[in-house]
Amino acid sequence: MHVVYMIFIISLGFCLSDDGHEMEEFLKREYSLSKPYQGIGVSGSSHWELMGDSIVTADQVRLTPDVQSKQGAVWSRIPCNLKDWELQVHFKIHGQGKKNLNGDGLAVWYTKERMQKGPVFGNKDFFTGLGVFIDTYPNEEKHIERIFPYVLATVGNGTIGYDHERDGRPTELGGCNAMVRNLKHDTFLFIRYVRRRLTVMIDIDGQHEWRDCLDIPGVRLPLGYYFGASALTGDLSDNHDLISMKLYQLTVLRSKQEEEEEEEEVTIPSVDNMELLRNYYEAEGMSGIAIFFTVLFSMLGLFLLIVVGLVVYGHWNESKRKRFY
Template identity: 80%
Template sequence: MISRSSLILFAAFSVSLCDDGHEMEEFLKREYSLSKPYQGIGVSGSSHWELMGDALVTTDYVRLTPDQQSKQGALWSRLPCHLRDWELQVHFKIHGQGKKNLNGDGLAIWYTKERMQKGPVFGNRDFFTGLGMFVDTYPNEEKLLEAQRKRYTPRTQRIFPYVLAMVGNGTISYDHERDGRPTELGGCNAMVRNLKHDTFLFIRYVRRRLTIMLDIDGQHEWRDCLDVPGVHLPQGFYFGISAITGDLSDNHDLISMKLYQLTILRSKQEDVEEQEVLIPSVDNLELLRPYTDTEGMSSIAIFFSVLFSMLGVFLLVVVGLVLYGHWSENRRKRFY
């Protein structure tokens, strides 16, 4: 673990080291950051941030959704971000009356081409273009598996709430029934509900590498969640945060977002290799998906696969019994 105090900046500028040992300068970008007292949010022309849906501003937090059914809200930056490398620290709180697995649905942090569009993916549109980082508090897949009697088996068992990341190129849908497993880059469990201490999410994108860490245990330490190289994100996208509730609900509160520009010395070869990206993508995406070979099959396909397999076994048994009967009859005749 890494001490959170070693990463939180107390000024608008500091110098630290990347994971690979390269010197890195960090600048707080106030136009992409948000903190108390949230002055002018939602007022046209007086703020860099815009509210959507059921989101509202108080003196202590931006409430994306109240603890009520069928609510969705979001907060979006009005300014596109043209930084090549950046670091985002999000201070949030999820709490409500629901007990374990009786709450939902979660919140998402976005860096996408699209903005201010309502939708089913944690309050944002599906088929998004860019990066989505989800704090999922309800296990849809677990209920699906119970209903289907586990017709397919994931490699790893999740514990909810769960944090995961996904890169979309505008043609990929987020799979709600499987909690995003088919397109997941990686993730970790994160028990973030109804905590008395502060909870933080740390997202770093540098040298095409996406890193997510958490500070949710009240120990002021960052815990690794995922680290994925080869993530290609265009510049000029928008930061946002959204949340949604359904039949189950929670309060989803944003307390602060702080974005830092990371300035790293690169060689000329690295500059050539890291030419401007036009379409979001991930190297070796198939290798990063934590799913078995059957995850892409629909329920109907799985049903018929199992059915034909059973029929094949039954046919083999019948043929075997017939051949054994003929063999036994021939053997008996030889003795008479």
């Protein structure tokens, strides 16, 4: 089945297109992590470096064990200077905890900083670059619109913090639910960045089919950042295992006009419609307040109607008694 899946992935790369633009993909081994993980964490010649509680076994890079208060990561030593790329991540999240009694999740990074511990799934807060998170524990009490585990993407410019209490909602570009824990089959995450468009898909159903998660245009990421993966446990825990990260260079045919439009060098990560997203979340917060006051005034109105009704009924009953004398 693994052979069939790899043939499917390779053939897929030659027939996929982006908005009518033909693409070819080429595996870049210097940016890829896969078995047998030779020299990781012990050899200076390795392209990858371990951090924190992560360990290497014959079958995976275990970012965290199923133990409380652990964090670990693996980072590329080589900055990536590819304009268009595609990252396929093979991972596994499993543990003894039952539903909603596990945490906290796994993150895949393309950032300016590397090898820095922190609270954002084992990486530093106020990061600069792209983070794609597989969040397995809901911190926000009212998460009606979300089913966890949940996959989301965020772009940071070094001044934007990750809101743990709201599970990253204020800075989320988009996301989808992904039931990835304790599965018997393989689970994959697909991240593509081409022509300043970010696409994330998942393959978690054991059917070897990609499912759309998010597709955001106008994402501007600088060259020369580092790929990495990290994970974190707190009071709750899980095994967060990374089996492989395979990076493909995409060759995209562009028109002359497109080439001229993209000549401007990107130095700070940004998203063209980020303000619209912020306004959406602010409106979302206001809608909650509006709902509260709507319910409050409705209850007051109902109470007032009951009081008026009782007064009217009392007057009517009094006048009725007088007619009998």
